[in-house]
Amino acid sequence: DAGVTQTPRHEVAEKGQTIILKCEPVSGHNDLFWYRQTKIQGLELLSYFRSKSLMEDGGAFKDRFKAEMLNSSFSTLKIQPTEPKDSAVYLCASSSGLGANYAEQFFGPGTRLTVL
Amino acid sequence: GDSVTQTEGLVTVTEGLPVKLNCTYQTTYLTIAFFWYVQYLNEAPQVLLKSSTDNKRTEHQGFHATLHKSSSSFHLQKSSAQLSDSALYYCALAATGGNNKLTFGQGTVLSVIP
Numbered sequence: 001d002a003g004v005t006q007t008p009r010h011e012v013a014e015k016g017q018t019i020i021l022k023c024e025p026v027s028g029h030n031d032l033f034w035y036r037q038t039k040i041q042g043l044e045l046l047s048y049f050r051s052k053s054l055m056e057d058g059g060a061f062k063d064r065f066k067a068e069m070l071n072s073s074f075s076t077l078k079i080q081p082t083e084p085k086d087s088a089v090y091l092c093a094s095s096s097g098l099g100a101n102y103a104e105q106f107f108g109p110g111t112r113l114t115v116l
Numbered sequence: 117g118d119s120v121t122q123t124e125g126l127v128t129v130t131e132g133l134p135v136k137l138n139c140t141y142q143t144t145y146l147t148i149a150f151f152w153y154v155q156y157l158n159e160a161p162q163v164l165l166k167s168s169t170d171n172k173r174t175e176h177q178g179f180h181a182t183l184h185k186s187s188s189s190f191h192l193q194k195s196s197a198q199l200s201d202s203a204l205y206y207c208a209l210a211a212t213g214g215n216n217k218l219t220f221g222q223g224t225v226l227s228v229i230p
Contacts, residue, residue: 004160031216042222043161043206056217091160095216103149103210105218107160 004108012114018080021111025094034077035091082115118143120209122221129197137192137224139207150190153206197228
């Protein structure tokens with residue numbers, strides 16, 4: 001079975017650019033999550049979808065970050081405009097969504113974003 | 117809301133010695149599941165252990181953890197640390213309440229030295 005896939009693996013952007021990160025969850029999973037990972041803050045939840053519906057949109061990230069789930073097998077995270085402080089690893093994860101005992105999230109390899 | 121606390125940002129241990137990574141939590145829900153994730157350098161986080169049963173020891177890859185609801189803890193332990201155990205470890209909580217999110221701790225870097 002294919003796991004979570006993310007593209008691109010690395011992205012370099014100039015300040016002010018728009019970038020789009022892509023994620024394909026595990027087939028059949030109902031829940032999809034976007035996280036930002038930094039050494040200082042650890043894992044920060046950006047967005048949470050259940051069956052393509054947006055359940056949570058991280059408050060601090062609302063203004064320049066927009067996640068969408070166009071269908072059950074594809075999601076994008078747009079950052080517009082990018083700022084140097086956005087440099088981080090962006091992780092996508094999915095889970096079955098069947099309840100707390102099935103809440104194990106499967107992570108993709110991440111996209112390392114560098115904003116100059 | 118739920119919270120998970122990992123008190124150590126960095127744990128350094130000599131190869132062959134025991135290691136313990138601390139994890140405590142706060143939640144208002146009764147039905148919960150716990151996870152330890154491990155993230156090796158330049159890789160994705162992956163589940164190391166998971167448990168939802170109070171006072172039952174769970175083991176995998178030489179690591180073990182026991183969920184203690186009485187003390188709100190799910191510490192990770194290993195009797196003999198290996199160089200290959202060096203990684204970032206996250207403790208995470210899933211609680212029912214109409215929401216299947218995981219609440220992650222801040223993470224603990226385990227460094228095993230020769």
